[in-house]
Amino acid sequence: MQMVPSGYDKEREDIVQGEIHTIEYPSTTLGNSRKARVYTPPGYSDRQEYSVLYLLHGIGGDENEWYTHGKPQIILDNLYADQMLKPMIVVLPNGRAMLNDRAEGDIFAPDKVQAFETFESDLFHDLIPYIEANYSVRTDRMHRAIAGLSMGGGQSLNIGLNNLDRFA
Incomplete structure (x- = not known):
């Protein structure tokens, strides 16, 4: 078993x-505009096609949660620098699909819980088509993945395992 290298999540300037x-x-x-964060790897070029990972946040988060607290951009940069990862695009969406999608108030309210289910439709009908139209990505199931933390992990399992024709 490979151990996680020390400093894997520390920014390296070199x-x-x-x-x-x-x-x-x-x-x-939803009939509105929604936000997401997108990480493109070092040297991203529209002359190359990339795999895509949709990385979902926990119940109290939004599209900024991973960026603010998990620092995936630093971890990914370090993995690329150490030649431990093939280049890919990582999409950090808001898994709460409702008009006011901010993590405020009672995050367990029925309408907010429903919004986590509604996200599946937003993902398939809106976000994935947007990513595929605006980034140079491979569009087959073998090059699309979904993962998440806590509530996002549950969404990932429900969405991914029920749509094996779309996610590998």
């Missing part, structure tokens, strides 16, 4: 870094 930015995509599911 390496090439990817970019992480906020996008807004049109949600026909």
Whole structure:
């Protein structure tokens, strides 16, 4: 078993870094625009096609949760610098698909719990098509993955295992 290297999540200034930015995509599911963060690997080029990982947050988070607390951009940059990972795009969406999708108030209220289920429609009808239209990505199931933390882990299992034609 390989141990996690020391400093895997510490920013290194001597390496090439990817970019992480906020996008807004049109949600026909909700009838408004929604936000997500997208990480592109160092040297991202539209002349190459990339795999995509949709990385979902826990119940109290939103599209900023991983970026703020998990620092995936630093971990990914370090893995690329150490040649331990093939380049991919990572999408950090908001898994709460409702008009006011902020993690505020009673996060266990029925409408907010329903919004976690509604996210599946937003993902398939709005976010994935947006990513595939605006980034150079492979669109087959073998190059699309979904994972998450806590509530996002539950969403990942429900969505991913019920849609094996879309996720590997």
